[in-house]
Amino acid sequence: MAGTIVFVLAALAAFVSALVVVAHRNPVYSVMSLIVTLLSLAVLFVQLAGHFLAVLLILVYAGAILVLFLFVIMLLNVGTDRRGLAGTRLQRWGAIVGAVLFAAILASLQWGATLDAAPPTEDEVALTPLARALFGDYLLPFEMAGLLLLAAVVAATVIARRTTPEERESR
Amino acid sequence: MTTGLWLTAAEMGLWIAFLLQVTPVMVWIERRGSALIQDRLGPNRVGPLGLFQSLADALKFIYKEDIVPAVADRSLYLLAPLLALVPSLTTFVVLPFGPDIEIGGETYKLMVVEAETGILLFLALASLGVYSLVMAGYASNNKFSLLGSIRASSQMISYELALGISAITVLLPVGSLRLDEVVLAQQGTWFGFLPQWNLFPQALGFLVFMVAAFAETNRLPFDLPEAESELVAGYHTEYSAMRFALFFMGEYMSMATLSALAATLFLGGWHLPGVSFTYGPWLNALVGFGILAAKILAILLFFVWVRWSFPRFRFDQLLRLGWKVLLPLAILNFVLVGALTVAGVL
Numbered sequence: 001m002a003g004t005i006v007f008v009l010a011a012l013a014a015f016v017s018a019l020v021v022v023a024h025r026n027p028v029y030s031v032m033s034l035i036v037t038l039l040s041l042a043v044l045f046v047q048l049a050g051h052f053l054a055v056l057l058i059l060v061y062a063g064a065i066l067v068l069f070l071f072v073i074m075l076l077n078v079g080t081d082r083r084g085l086a087g088t089r090l091q092r093w094g095a096i097v098g099a100v101l102f103a104a105i106l107a108s109l110q111w112g113a114t115l116d117a118a119p120p121t122e123d124e125v126a127l128t129p130l131a132r133a134l135f136g137d138y139l140l141p142f143e144m145a146g147l148l149l150l151a152a153v154v155a156a157t158v159i160a161r162r163t164t165p166e167e168r169e170s171r
Numbered sequence: 172m173t174t175g176l177w178l179t180a181a182e183m184g185l186w187i188a189f190l191l192q193v194t195p196v197m198v199w200i201e202r203r204g205s206a207l208i209q210d211r212l213g214p215n216r217v218g219p220l221g222l223f224q225s226l227a228d229a230l231k232f233i234y235k236e237d238i239v240p241a242v243a244d245r246s247l248y249l250l251a252p253l254l255a256l257v258p259s260l261t262t263f264v265v266l267p268f269g270p271d272i273e274i275g276g277e278t279y280k281l282m283v284v285e286a287e288t289g290i291l292l293f294l295a296l297a298s299l300g301v302y303s304l305v306m307a308g309y310a311s312n313n314k315f316s317l318l319g320s321i322r323a324s325s326q327m328i329s330y331e332l333a334l335g336i337s338a339i340t341v342l343l344p345v346g347s348l349r350l351d352e353v354v355l356a357q358q359g360t361w362f363g364f365l366p367q368w369n370l371f372p373q374a375l376g377f378l379v380f381m382v383a384a385f386a387e388t389n390r391l392p393f394d395l396p397e398a399e400s401e402l403v404a405g406y407h408t409e410y411s412a413m414r415f416a417l418f419f420m421g422e423y424m425s426m427a428t429l430s431a432l433a434a435t436l437f438l439g440g441w442h443l444p445g446v447s448f449t450y451g452p453w454l455n456a457l458v459g460f461g462i463l464a465a466k467i468l469a470i471l472l473f474f475v476w477v478r479w480s481f482p483r484f485r486f487d488q489l490l491r492l493g494w495k496v497l498l499p500l501a502i503l504n505f506v507l508v509g510a511l512t513v514a515g516v517l
């Protein structure tokens with residue numbers, strides 16, 4: 001019973017804050033509500049016995065990546081978006097495609113595919129089995145993902161450091 | 172079951188009472204300590220040795236006018252100081268402060284939450300502390316505040332890496348994320364007198380951890396987010412009365428919880444050679460907490476000593492130190508300790 005109440009509260013918080021993320025005109029508020037979304041998702045993870053995943057979600061996303069988001073937004077001094085929900089043409093088409101996909105998922109859940117609804121057991125999401133899977137069975141994909149991220153970081157640095165001809169002459 | 176619940180409540184009460192007392196006591200130590208270092212007297216008028224000065228200051232904070240600037244982002248402005256207390260009032264749950272105690276045939280651990288993720292939970296909750304500063308700086312709508320909070324966010328992200336890596340290096344020989352097992356691994360002595368604390372085999376890690384802790388808590392020599400000669404008061408320039416006091420308390424309480432983590436990881440936590448914990452369950456718990464509190468206080472005194480001994484860094488020096496010196500040192504320490512652990516030396 002208590003579990004259900006916690007679930008409903010966390011799910012509601014996640015849903016509402018996710019709506020605020022896309023709907024609010026001020027990007028700083030969007031990032032702030034994204035933090036609330038992540039914290040509520042962490043609560044849901046804990047309910048599924050995924051303590052480690054919940055902590056990672058807070059440590060990596062809420063604690064590090066979103067600080068960078070906020071940092072960039074404040075540094076660029078992005079003002080409040082006056083257009084509000086109307087958005088650009090691209091955003092409108094994106095919203096339509098997203099809505100269709102969401103409806104398709106709902107419909108397939110309702111009438112088509114059956115979902116294995118059993119929550120993962122404690123043994124499947126505990127620290128040791130997760131670590132064994134990550135650094136054992138899936139070691140190669142894990143290391144490749146790391147290389148890919150490193151390549152992306154190096155590429156971003158190269159693009160950001162590209163000097164204009166005037167700058168080169170002044171050196 | 173109910174005994175466990177009451178025990179948890181008592182443990183939380185003990186921690187919160189301790190953390191709330193840290194601020195006034197530390198303010199007194201800071202002011203008298205700085206006076207000692209600078210050959211002055213310091214506040215000595217209110218009460219014996221000026222001990223009641225903090226109490227008078229607290230009363231003053233309550234009665235001062237609480238000002239919200241007209242151009243401030245009101246809701247974020249009011250929320251930010253409350254969030255300053257969140258990291259310090261949540262992270263203590265994973266810190267052990269005594270041996271297992273037995274009450275009515277049941278064994279209980281002296282920590283609030285027995286989480287498998289242990290130290291990761293501490294680091295995750297501590298990493299949320301930066302939002303309070305960023306929110307305050309943004310909501311104040313003032314360039315000094317904004318500059319302060321931009322500095323705070325880049326500084327805390329840079330030093331979190333070195334802090335985290337030097338902290339997890341301690342876990343390698345232990346083989347567990349749980350801090351109670353980290354403390355148990357530090358029991359006993361070498362050569363009969365030297366306590367088996369991680370401080371000695373991991374001196375490099377302790378050095379990196381402490382330097383990063385200074386940066387994480389925005390203490391001098393790394394107090395760039397509130398550098399008064401450049402930014403008035405940084406992110407809390409616009410705050411007054413109790414809201415300013417909350418930032419103040421948050422800073423001292425984060426220092427206390429980080430010192431508690433340092434004591435647990437490197438200084439043996441509640442362990443002290445010669446104390447055997449045979450005083451019955453309740454006294455055991457109090458003695459354990461007393462030993463941990465004494466170690467926390469010792470590290471806090473070190474914080475004060477450093478603050479009044481060093482000048483402030485420049486911001487580029489601060490970032491260079493974090494990324495080009497501390498992070499490589501932390502990784503080197505990690506590789507060294509890892510190799511020694513695999514070789515079976517540690």
